Amino acid sequence: MELENIRKLFPVVKNKVFLNHAAQSPLPKPVADAMRQYVEDYSNFGASPLEASDLGKSMFARLVGAKPEEIALVENTSVGLNIAANVLRYPPGSKVVTTDLEYPSVVYPWLKSSLGVKVHYVRSVNGKVSLEDIEKAVDDATVAVAVSHVEYVNGFRNDLRAISEIAHRHGAVFIVDAIQSAGVIPIDVKRDNVDFLTSACYKWLLGPAGAAYLYVREDLIEKLEPPYVGWASVKQETFETVAFWDIWSLKLSETASRFEVGTPSTVSFVGAAEAIKLLLNFGIENIEKRVLELTGYLIEKVKALGLQLQTPEEPQHRSGIVNFKIDKPKEAVEHLRRNNIVVSARAHGIRVSPHFYNTEAEIDKLIEETKNWTK
Numbered sequence: 511m512e513l514e515n516i517r518k519l520f521p522v523v524k525n526k527v528f529l530n531h532a533a534q535s536p537l538p539k540p541v542a543d544a545m546r547q548y549v550e551d552y553s554n555f556g557a558s559p560l561e562a563s564d565l566g567k568s569m570f571a572r573l574v575g576a577k578p579e580e581i582a583l584v585e586n587t588s589v590g591l592n593i594a595a596n597v598l599r600y601p602p603g604s605k606v607v608t609t610d611l612e613y614p615s616v617v618y619p620w621l622k623s624s625l626g627v628k629v630h631y632v633r634s635v636n637g638k639v640s641l642e643d644i645e646k647a648v649d650d651a652t653v654a655v656a657v658s659h660v661e662y663v664n665g666f667r668n669d670l671r672a673i674s675e676i677a678h679r680h681g682a683v684f685i686v687d688a689i690q691s692a693g694v695i696p697i698d699v700k701r702d703n704v705d706f707l708t709s710a711c712y713k714w715l716l717g718p719a720g721a722a723y724l725y726v727r728e729d730l731i732e733k734l735e736p737p738y739v740g741w742a743s744v745k746q747e748t749f750e751t752v753a754f755w756d757i758w759s760l761k762l763s764e765t766a767s768r769f770e771v772g773t774p775s776t777v778s779f780v781g782a783a784e785a786i787k788l789l790l791n792f793g794i795e796n797i798e799k800r801v802l803e804l805t806g807y808l809i810e811k812v813k814a815l816g817l818q819l820q821t822p823e824e825p826q827h828r829s830g831i832v833n834f835k836i837d838k839p840k841e842a843v844e845h846l847r848r849n850n851i852v853v854s855a856r857a858h859g860i861r862v863s864p865h866f867y868n869t870e871a872e873i874d875k876l877i878e879e880t881k882n883w884t885k
């Protein structure tokens with residue numbers, strides 16, 4: 511599809527230069543339409559045919575190379591990570607390995623004293639975490655290694671396959687927060703041997719808040735007892751074949767839905783499913799190629815301006831996020847917002863995160879206004 515036609519699916523382009531998909535994304539028209547339809551249906555009929563689907567599970571499964579049975583609906587990434595943290599067992603002296611570039615929710619679940627596990631932070635050097643340092647940190651006492659596929663401040667992309675190899679060599683499980691990669695960078699949980707992966711849909715997946723998915727590797731599911739249980743956690747036949755709930759025993763689902771508890775925010779998942787469908791239609795490889803083109807263009811412009819990049823430039827570590835240093839980043843971002851350019855202030859810099867429908871002309875506008883600000 512021509513860029514001009516792609517942009518027609520994104521009403522935001524009429525109002526803003528939106529370069530902030532690492533924060534919360536504007537809804538594409540088909541996504542907003544599906545959600546509107548659902549709301550109208552509920553208002554007029556008290557039901558909607560849109561909820562008869564699996565609420566995007568099979569679509570998310572396709573996106574990450576998993577089976578639909580390996581996907582649970584959760585509220586957000588933080589809940590997905592908490593489930594992963596709380597289904598594992600931590601013998602005395604055990605540890606979890608993570609990095610010092612992580613978003614709080616990747617680390618906090620293991621800092622709860624009740625888990626009794628030590629958190630080991632692999633230190634980044636110049637915004638990068640080396641495999642050698644991860645290798646040194648992971649040992650036989652390691653129960654889990656937890657990282658973001660793409661780190662939220664500077665966009666550093668971790669090598670999932672290499673890290674999972676290190677984790678598994680020591681019998682540890684590998685847990686991935688994919689919220690900064692899902693929708694923009696191809697993911698294959700089987701190729702990379704990931705045990706848990708979770709992502710909400712309101713960033714690069716272009717969906718609304720309130721919908722997230724958790725992948726749990728098939729052969730782990732039945733070994734794990736969910737931290738919370740409710741009607742959604744049990745085998746479906748429990749209520750399909752009997753006239754009342756079997757409340758005398760707990761027969762947990764053999765699929766990842768054992769990690770679900772109760773009624774999800776259906777309207778959010780209707781939007782999420784539509785958004786993932788849209789992205790899969792364009793193809794994640796195509797989206798990645800286009801986004802890397804745009805971020806590459808931005809990197810060159812930032813360097814030409816003489817500003818310092820905070821994003822690693824090696825191709826294998828690049829992503830949809832570019833961060834460059836600036837004085838008074840908060841005020842700079844406010845200045846840009848007053849000029850209808852939406853980005854974020856992070857770590858003494860400006861974080862820019864374009865998606866595949868953005869243009870070089872929009873990057874030029876950002877650069878122009880940044881120049882005006884630094885004058």
Ligand SMILES: Cc1ncc(COP(=O)(O)O)c(C=O)c1O
Binds near residue numbers: 585615690
């Ligand atoms: C890496 C990372 N993980 C998690 C989150 C938050 O996830 P959620 O709000 O879905 O719990 C963010 C939000 O910025 C993030 O960047």
